[in-house]
Amino acid sequence: MNPVGYPTENVALQGYPGQPGHPGHSGHPGGPMVQYTSVNITSEVPRDHVIWSIFNFLHWNPCCLGLVALVYSIKARDRKMAGDMSGARNYGSTARCLNIWATVLLGLIALLFIIGMAIQVNHVVYRKKF
Structure with a gap:
């Protein structure tokens, strides 16, 4: 039982980066590879005055x-x-x-x-x- 008192069940997460077959899987059992996300921020157009x-x-x-x-x-x-x-x-x-x-x-x-x-x-x- 969890602290609230409700029964819990374990559900496998699909697409978890540590699972084999996922693009983030490192290939060794030690853990997943770190993934980075890059965000392109468009800044405002420079002013010429x-x-x-x-x-x-x-x-x-x-x-x-x-x-x-x-x-x-x-x-x-x-x-x-x-x-x-x-x-x-x-x-x-x-x-x-x-x-x-x-x-x-x-x-x-x-x-x-x-x-x-x-x-x-x-x-x-x-x-x-x-």
Whole structure:
């Protein structure tokens, strides 16, 4: 009897890897061969960030980062069309990094311009007359 109290019976498992005639049978009585299953995982298509690169190229293009990002984006798109996903992922990652730096520099330049204009307006409006 098993712990629950119900009677048990032994049933031979069909297709057990340790049985003779099964593809996983090792041929010796010591035990079955280890079987492995491979799973192909399709990853997402690498991004090339072309639109972001065009935006950075057309808007002030600080330190030519927008141009370099656009070149890497086009290389990533070419690699993707050729079927080289690892190369496309590499070029796309570089384009993304360059776009981040170009966007940050563009934002800092715009912020400094706004602060400079505010200081100039403040100086003109509140100028003391002697």
